[in-house]
Amino acid sequence: MDTQFAKNRYHGAPRAADFTIDQAWDTYSAAEHDRWDRLFRRQKEVTKGRACAAALEAMEALELSPSGIPHMGRLSDRLEKITGWRVVPVAELVPDEIFFDHLANRRFPAGAFIRPEEEFDYLQEPDIFHDIFGHVPMLANPVFADFMEAYGKGGQRAMKLGQLHNLARLYWYTVEFGLIQETDGLRIYGAGILSSPQETVFALEDESPNRIGFELKRLMRTDYIIDDFQQTYFVIPSFEALLETCYQDFGDVYGEVKGLPDYAAHEIAPGDEVITRGTLDYFRKGGRKGL
Template sequence: MTMTPLKNRYHDAPRAADFTIDQAWGTYTADEHDRWDRLFRRQREIARNRACEAALQAMNELELSASGIPHMGELSDKLEKITGWRVVPVAELVPDEVFFEHLANRRFPAGAFIRPEAEFDYLQEPDIFHDIFGHVPLLANPVFADFMEAYGKGGQRAMQLGQLHNLARLYWYTVEFGLIREEGGLRIYGAGILSSPQETVFALEDDSPNRIAFDLQRIMRTKYIIDDFQQTYFVIDSFDALLDACYKDFGNVYQEVKDADDIEAHETTSQDGLIHRGTFDYFRTKAGL
């Protein structure tokens, strides 16, 4: 699934001190707007009955649609009225300290470029579709919005303590690849799943991956893979429960996990709240085993 990413259209755009750029919305081509529309229509249909209710409701409230690439300023004006968050355009992934500073101040840095047609189904670096379709809707949920602000402030603290790798795992297994229990069963809230048609189905319906109840220290010890479907997904009971578990100084938590062994992405432990033990059939087949 790996490929060399193409240079995006904003690569040489002037950047402010906080790495934000001018989205220059009027310069998107008709083909780029059409690409957004096709991505949106496909993923909205696949996400139906699979995405969490909060995400689906927010897409309607924010008026996300298959009508061209969103203007981040206009989208921010709607979002800010709901939770005080804004979406700010950037050219590409920003340095960690810049990312945390934005989150701590209720700004979400979103890539302004849209993937080229050659990378329609998969790309390595998050583009505007991943960031806006995947991340922005839940920023309209007051509890999740508070969690993201707390994460930004926690990131600043983790950098001071040299524990950023532990905190990055929390982001990966929640914000990017998290599942949540709802009345109809497990649903998706992680943006990395929500913006991927293949992983949307895989995360919920394939027998291959483990599905394990959320445990903060367990997650901070767990490695992850970046170039394939996840071998383990962690499940929260609610956004309130996620915020309650994480709305604190992680100093003591870092001390407890600092000397503990890392857990491989596919492993389970005797302490896990195991919801589903994966068969790993997908991964074995791919490896030719």
Template sequence: MSEPVSKNRYHDAPRATDFTIDQAWDTYSSAEHDRWTRLFRRQREIAKGRACDTALKAMSNLELSASGIPHMGELSDKLEKLTGWRVVPVAELVPDEIFFDHLANRRFPAGAFIRPEAEFDYLQEPDIFHDIFGHVPLLANPVFADFMQAYGKGGQRAMQLGQLHNLARLYWYTVEFGLIREGDDLRIYGAGILSSPNETVFALEDDSPNRIAFDLQRIMRTKYIIDDFQQTYFVIDSFDALLDACYKDFGNVYQDVRDADDIEAHETIPQDGLIHRGTLDYFRNKVKA
């Protein structure tokens, strides 16, 4: 039997007021479960020695496996015992105020659909593989779990102040595309990298991108691109350091960045804690092509 034309069969699913839906786990097809299995096996292998230890250990503790698409309710029961978080199914990206409310109350909204076979290697919008494999493991870490809740509360404040674009950059360069030091090495913790086989290698091993030490205001001033590898990655020293830098009211920070120029995604500035100055060759070659 062929797959439905629509890549997101939850598009018309009934939504609660918080935009959650019924995952309807028993309606996934054998082809969809097989797709999860192949995505999981490939990415778990690529992540070895590249993903941070915290993420890899959490996958084991949460019993994430290649044996089909996870049931979010069962996964939540395991996660809640560790950090009080739950994973709630949604059809697609939810409005900002709904998203922040979920995070502020220790709920992570995860897309319930799985990408079609034609987009096996790359999907621009987050599906269940990106959200579960990429995001959920770190929610089993108490410090990162606290950071995510603080981010949700901070999002509500940013909307009131009209500074949501600055806070979105923090999410992008940490939660989605962050790197972390582990001993003398850099490792991945950002979900956008962790769920992408090609960017997993590129972020750590290619000479093209800049790698810069975490700086809150610098990140809030930095633009990003959404349809290709990142031109700059920011590196945290630890999850404790990330939480310490962000567990505060950002009112004064917003005032400072409001009066400062934006920084292009590829740029470096003299104040950067530069770990690696990128050649930008990958991006220049794409322009030439």
């Protein structure tokens, strides 16, 4: 985190009780606006034929373009008319209870800083490009927007039950790194993939990772990788099916998985719907460390 703070000019900025800050849009430099434009053009090209239809359609509806870093207030005005969500600027990752409160009230906290030039290709912390290009388009899909609100409310309950680690895996393997089965094949909806040119290709086309049908309890028992491509991607059949998972009593689900052993991120489990059994070659070669 210290590295991020050193490069993030919003660190130390005045913040409200809900950790929101003033985006101070007029203080972005010409170089920062140009960086957004280059990131946007590259990723828009890479996601053609790979991003899910909902994400591509939403980018047009929200008027996302390579015309400088978006003003979150104006972007929110467009988004709110579609699904009632707003995007609120924050300096960095916010505490869990604050994050869940924002989601439960249809507010998405987005990092206001943009990555430095030296981290143009890969940034571990979420910046404004990751949050707006990756997350915001999906919030314009009414079903996914409902899922995100339900997730926020579920997070508040999970904290009280001491099961946040299980629920966090749901977010990771769907909101950040989820795939969906569409008529023309697998497509991407997870923000961590949508905002990464390398993982956009890897998640769909590389032979290394497993691709497994979504099953809630199995997913909640699965570890994940934070600083590299995923070893396993879970595939949902539809956003309606994903939303339906949040309309059940998670207390019962937590009760069923509590005390059971976790699955390693690369592991195929009994009963899995295996769409693609990965070779795991990328990881055997050391992943990013082996590049």
